[in-house]
Amino acid sequence: MGIIEAILLTVITAATPLVLASLGELVSERAGVLNLGVEGMMVMGAVLAFAVTQATGSPYIGVLAGIACGALFSLLFGFLTLTLVANQVATGLALTILGLGISGQIGEPYVGMSGIKLQPIAIPLLSDIPFFGPLFFKQDIIFYLSIALVFGVNWFLFRSRAGLKVRAIGDSHASAHALGIHVIRTRYLAVMFGGACAGLAGAQLSLVYTPQWVENMSAGRGWIALALVVFASWRPWRLLAGGYLFGAVSISQLHAQALGIGIPSQFLSALPYIATVVVLILISHNRRMTLINTPASLGKPFVPDR
Amino acid sequence: MSAVGASGGSPLLAVRSLTKLFGSFAACNAIDLDIQPGEIHALLGENGAGKSTLVKMLFGVLAPTSGQILWKGEPVRIPSPGAARRLGIGMVFQHFSLFEALTVAENIALSLSPGISLSKVAEEASRLSHLYGLPLDPKAHVADLSVGERQRIEIVRALLQNPELIILDEPTSVLTPQEADRLFETLAKLKAEGRSVLYISHRLEEVQRICDRATVLRHGKVTGACDPRQETPASLARMMVGSDVASVTAAGTNTKGDVLLEARHLGVPARTPFAVALKNVCLKVRGGEVLAIAGVAGNGQGELFDALSGEYPVPEAAAVSIRGKAAGNLGITARRLMGAGFVPEERHGHAAVPALPLSDNLVLARNQSDRKTFLAGGVLGVIRHAVVRIASKRISETMDVRKSGENPAAGSLSGGNLQKYIVGRELDRQPAVLIVNQPTWGVDAGAASRIRQALVDLAKAGSAVLVISQDLDEIFEVATEIAVISEGRLSDAYPAHELTREKIGLLMGGMYGKTEGEVAHAH
Numbered sequence: 001m002g003i004i005e006a007i008l009l010t011v012i013t014a015a016t017p018l019v020l021a022s023l024g025e026l027v028s029e030r031a032g033v034l035n036l037g038v039e040g041m042m043v044m045g046a047v048l049a050f051a052v053t054q055a056t057g058s059p060y061i062g063v064l065a066g067i068a069c070g071a072l073f074s075l076l077f078g079f080l081t082l083t084l085v086a087n088q089v090a091t092g093l094a095l096t097i098l099g100l101g102i103s104g105q106i107g108e109p110y111v112g113m114s115g116i117k118l119q120p121i122a123i124p125l126l127s128d129i130p131f132f133g134p135l136f137f138k139q140d141i142i143f144y145l146s147i148a149l150v151f152g153v154n155w156f157l158f159r160s161r162a163g164l165k166v167r168a169i170g171d172s173h174a175s176a177h178a179l180g181i182h183v184i185r186t187r188y189l190a191v192m193f194g195g196a197c198a199g200l201a202g203a204q205l206s207l208v209y210t211p212q213w214v215e216n217m218s219a220g221r222g223w224i225a226l227a228l229v230v231f232a233s234w235r236p237w238r239l240l241a242g243g244y245l246f247g248a249v250s251i252s253q254l255h256a257q258a259l260g261i262g263i264p265s266q267f268l269s270a271l272p273y274i275a276t277v278v279v280l281i282l283i284s285h286n287r288r289m290t291l292i293n294t295p296a297s298l299g300k301p302f303v304p305d306r
Numbered sequence: 307m308s309a310v311g312a313s314g315g316s317p318l319l320a321v322r323s324l325t326k327l328f329g330s331f332a333a334c335n336a337i338d339l340d341i342q343p344g345e346i347h348a349l350l351g352e353n354g355a356g357k358s359t360l361v362k363m364l365f366g367v368l369a370p371t372s373g374q375i376l377w378k379g380e381p382v383r384i385p386s387p388g389a390a391r392r393l394g395i396g397m398v399f400q401h402f403s404l405f406e407a408l409t410v411a412e413n414i415a416l417s418l419s420p421g422i423s424l425s426k427v428a429e430e431a432s433r434l435s436h437l438y439g440l441p442l443d444p445k446a447h448v449a450d451l452s453v454g455e456r457q458r459i460e461i462v463r464a465l466l467q468n469p470e471l472i473i474l475d476e477p478t479s480v481l482t483p484q485e486a487d488r489l490f491e492t493l494a495k496l497k498a499e500g501r502s503v504l505y506i507s508h509r510l511e512e513v514q515r516i517c518d519r520a521t522v523l524r525h526g527k528v529t530g531a532c533d534p535r536q537e538t539p540a541s542l543a544r545m546m547v548g549s550d551v552a553s554v555t556a557a558g559t560n561t562k563g564d565v566l567l568e569a570r571h572l573g574v575p576a577r578t579p580f581a582v583a584l585k586n587v588c589l590k591v592r593g594g595e596v597l598a599i600a601g602v603a604g605n606g607q608g609e610l611f612d613a614l615s616g617e618y619p620v621p622e623a624a625a626v627s628i629r630g631k632a633a634g635n636l637g638i639t640a641r642r643l644m645g646a647g648f649v650p651e652e653r654h655g656h657a658a659v660p661a662l663p664l665s666d667n668l669v670l671a672r673n674q675s676d677r678k679t680f681l682a683g684g685v686l687g688v689i690r691h692a693v694v695r696i697a698s699k700r701i702s703e704t705m706d707v708r709k710s711g712e713n714p715a716a717g718s719l720s721g722g723n724l725q726k727y728i729v730g731r732e733l734d735r736q737p738a739v740l741i742v743n744q745p746t747w748g749v750d751a752g753a754a755s756r757i758r759q760a761l762v763d764l765a766k767a768g769s770a771v772l773v774i775s776q777d778l779d780e781i782f783e784v785a786t787e788i789a790v791i792s793e794g795r796l797s798d799a800y801p802a803h804e805l806t807r808e809k810i811g812l813l814m815g816g817m818y819g820k821t822e823g824e825v826a827h828a829h
Contacts, residue, residue: 161420168405168416175403178367179417180388292407292447 007255008135012143013209015247017042017201019146021225022232022239023153024197029229030157031190032170032297036092037077039222040099041195045070045202047103050110050213053206059118063142063203070199071192073099078191082184085301100216107213115211118142118204142204147240149197154236166190170295173302183302198222220269224250227276233283233293246272316379318343318502319364319395319471324373326359333359335526336373341471346493346503348513348534350546351523352750357506360523361473364504365397366390391417396464397473404448404456411444414463427466435462438492453603454485461492472496473504478512482602483778483811490516508546508751509779510539522546546751563593564630566770567614567646567739572625572634574613582606582794584613589789589796591739591770596761597799598785599774600810606794607774608651611743614772615648616641628739642675647737649729651744651774653721657728660717664709664727665691665698667716671731697734705730706756722753729757733764740764743774758784778807790814 021038028035035041045066053062077095080086118140126137157163166186169176173183205217224246231246232239253268283290321339325332334356341347351357362368364375366384374381377393384390390397404413411428418427428444435442440458448456457477464472474493478486493503493516507513513520514534522530522545530545567590574584584606591597601607612618614626616638625634628644638648650656658667669680669689680694681687695713702709705726709719716724725746732740745761746754761784765771774791775781781788782802789799790813797813 161415164408164412164416168408168412171405171407172403175405176416178387178399178403180366180386180391181416288449292449294407296407 005131005135007251010251010254011244011248012135012139013247014251015244016143016146017204017209017221018225018228018246018250019150019240019243020142020201020204021198021222022228022243023146023149023236024194024201025225026229026232026234026236026239027153027157027166027197028190028194029298030170030234030295031166031187032173032295032300032302033078033081033187033191033194034088034092034299035074035077035095035191035194036089036226037074037095037099037222038194038198038225039218039220040096041070041073041198042099042202042205042222042225043103043216043218044073044099045199046206046217047107047110047202047213048199049203050115050206051106053116054110054113057116059116059207060141062116062207063118063200066199066203066206067196068199070202071196074191074195074198075188077195078188081301082187082191085303088299088301096222104215107215110213111215113212115206115213117211118207140204140208142200142208145200150236150240157236167295170297173297173300177302177304183304187302198225201225224272227273231276231279233290234295235293245275249275315342317341317376318378320376320379321360321364322374322376324360324363324375325371326356326363326368327371332526334363334370337523337526337528339521339528341502341504342519343470343502344497344500345518346497346505346516348517348520349504349506349523350508350510350513350520350542352508352546352752355523355546355750356526357523358475359526361397361475361504361506364390365395365473391467391469394468394470395473396467396469396471397475398457398460398464398477399475404459406447406449408448409444410442410446410448410451410459413448413459414444414466417463418466430466431462434465438462438465438495439488440492454481457481457489461489465496469501471502471504473506475506476508477505478507478509482814483807484814485602486512510534510542513542514539543751561594563768563770565590566593566629567591567741567772568627569614570625570627572613572620574609574618574620577609577618582609584609584794587613587794587796589772589799591772591787593738593768593770594765595786596765596771596773596784597787597789598781598802599772599789599791599796600778600781600814601774601776601791602814603776605791605814607743607776607791609794610791610796611648611650611741611774614741615646615650617650639674642672645738647732647735647740649732649740649742649745651747653724653728654717658716658724661715663713663715664702664719665694665713667727668698668701668731669694672735675735701727701730701734704734705760720750722749725749726753726756729760733760736764736767737769739770739772741772741774744776745773746775746777746780754780778810781810 021042025035025038048069049062049066052065053059077091080091081088120138120140123137127133157167165181169181169183169186177183202218206213228239228242228246231242249268249271253265256263256268317340319341321337323336323338324334325336326334337360349357359368363370364384366386366389375384382393411424411431414431415424415427431444432442435458440462442455442458442462448459477489481489496503505517517534520532520534521528524546534542569587569589572584572587576583582605587610589597599607613620616636619637620626620634623632623635627633628641628646631644633641633644654660659670673680680690682690698713707723707727707730709723719727729742729745742761745757758780761771761773773784785802787799788802788805788810790797790810792814
């Protein structure tokens with residue numbers, strides 16, 4: 001395996017959780033719900049995936065546990081913001097703090113324990129292609145899922161009737177309600193999809209990235225995922241590209257250190273945010289495209305007048 | 307235009323003592339209404355009379371507190387808009403329920419059964435839109451369309467479901483007279499097909515022109531059911547308002563003073579993709595004049611107001627002058643200090659902060675222009691609440707603002723009352739120049755006539771008044787001079803008595819260069 005191949009492999013591993021978590025948030029935000037609790041849902045998914053894998057010995061059951069945990073945790077957010085109409089920003093922040101706290105508690109016995117790694121699945125024939133084979137076709141199930149989900153979400157949002165409803169709700173929930181679309185129900189589903197994706201991203205951290213449990217192991221990736229959604233202007237394809245860009249940047253600090261390049265690591269970890277700011281400035285020049293893609297009802301609570 | 311269903315027969319839709327309570331307040335109180343097949347039925351009433359509430363109940367948006375809705379003689383419950391559509395009721399809303407970020411076809415698809423593919427929706431939509439004379443491009447984004455085009459989407463959307471009853475909420479308030487004529491042709495076509503139309507309006511002449519029957523609401527109750535063609539506008543207005551609406555005495559014979567407001571070759575590039583660029587706008591308003599600027603929504607009215615008020619100053623100081631002094635590059639406060647007053651279009655969130663009480667809203671607007679009166683303590687700027695309250699009370703009394711309590715939150719007032727307050731807030735200063743955008747938009751007839759009279763009186767007292775409006779009735783009531791804005795260009799101003807609706811309509815419809823010459827030539 002050449003050095004470039006090895007570096008690219010680490011980029012893929014670093015990018016996958018970003019792609020997954022931000023893809024879930026993208027769907028949630030397309031429905032008009034701003035869930036700042038990505039970090040919390042992610043870390044909850046990570047700890048539950050790890051614990052269940054330890055208990056059952058099967059990382060696949062662990063992955064399922066991570067997904068379920070993220071979805072359930074987001075349900076709490078949904079109940080507070082959609083049913084009780086609490087402020088989405090405050091609730092999302094609380095969810096992150098809560099998730100970091102609870103995961104630390106649950107994960108305490110697992111600290112320092114060696115984990116079980118989710119093994120790659122080689123796809124016959126395709127994995128034999130030189131260079132690309134090992135990179136893209138000899139990966140774990142979560143990587144395959146992340147790519148499939150980007151395809152799936154893009155198709156869902158822009159080709160399916162249900163996705164059209166999600167976008168409509170994100171644009172104007174009052175109009176959507178007037179058309180008889182179930183705003184709250186759809187938002188619950190979107191929020192839970194976001195939670196499930198964040199949970200899956202967390203499972204990737206504790207079962208693939210570094211197969212062990214470390215407190216706060218999401219390490220700010222939830223925030224990068226949030227920035228990534230805006231960076232991608234709520235478009236799945238741009239999100240995939242952005243995810244890999246941010247993944248490359250975040251992994252580059254390690255490679256830079258290994259190669260003895262003297263870039264301060266703080267600068268490199270700030271790069272995704274700087275990149276987001278730069279992209280925001282660039283795309284805000286094209287106001288029309290921004291307005292057409294930005295969910296206009298993002299973060300606004302909806303109360304049907306009945 | 308024979309009134310097929312006007313006499314007898316079993317009604318398509320009947321409403322029996324329908325009531326909707328909000329708390330203890332009856333928005334609709336024991337309403338009875340019959341709509342016959344194939345008739346255009348008008349629902350008349352002031353704002354707050356309960357028209358919207360009634361219609362929302364018919365369309366399943368609100369649940370009635372008590373009473374019955376009968377569809378073809380059968381009692382029905384309409385729990386949701388979807389249920390209403392399944393019955394065969396379609397609705398075109400006043401404030402369009404369109405999604406700006408989506409395309410025309412996507413907007414239409416949302417209200418159809420999910421089985422139909424998007425391409426089929428687009429096909430069917432363009433077929434229907436041409437059939438009824440409402441051309442539409444299915445692939446266009448709604449954000450890029452004019453208000454008239456948006457309304458067409460709503461109508462086509464309703465028609466695609468093949469409804470037997472179509473409800474139209476104030477459909478012509480945003481259209482040019484020509485566009486409105488085209489809409490009336492569409493309605494006639496629908497009627498000829500045996501469909502019924504429930505037509506909500508407070509434009510009496512329209513109702514008299516196209517409607518077979520009318521039901522009049524006031525304070526949530528039915529105050530009359532009649533054949534509008536047998537009534538006079540005055541008798542219909544009496545049913546709506548309960549008393550005769552004071553007619554506005556126009557400023558007609560005012561003595562003209564100096565030029566107090568002037569724009570010279572004012573050009574402003576479009577700020578957003580949806581904005582209109584102003585091109586070489588020239589206007590002059592003398593003391594004693596009311597210059598009304600007519601035009602269809604979205605032709606640069608907002609941009610013109612922004613530039614004249616200083617909300618968005620322009621680089622060339624000389625482009626706008628107030629009382630003879632260059633003010634183009636000055637902000638709104640500086641222009642207020644020069645003796646100008648401004649009333650923007652949006653009541654909530656622009657002219658007033660809905661959550662704050664009236665007195666705070668007064669201070670927010672006038673804390674600089676009336677600094678000495680309202681603020682104490684020099685640089686500290688401590689608000690003199692007692693003084694502000696007295697001023698607020700004076701404004702409310704002068705403008706007859708009806709409100710709950712002494713100093714309620716601005717948002718709790720009805721649209722008409724808040725608008726009276728906002729206009730009164732400026733008039734209270736007796737500004738030398740007053741610029742108002744859409745002064746009576748969505749305001750009931752009583753409040754509208756009060757506001758218009760106040761504008762006319764201000765001009766009589768020697769001030770220059772500029773009114774930007776889409777309401778031609780209003781323009782003819784208040785204006786001494788009329789200009790028309792179209793695609794960011796302003797026509798010359800003509801004395802109001804020299805213009806007719808038709809000529810204004812031509813100027814509005816973008817036939818700028820030609821008609822300007824024609825109209826000028828004609829006089």
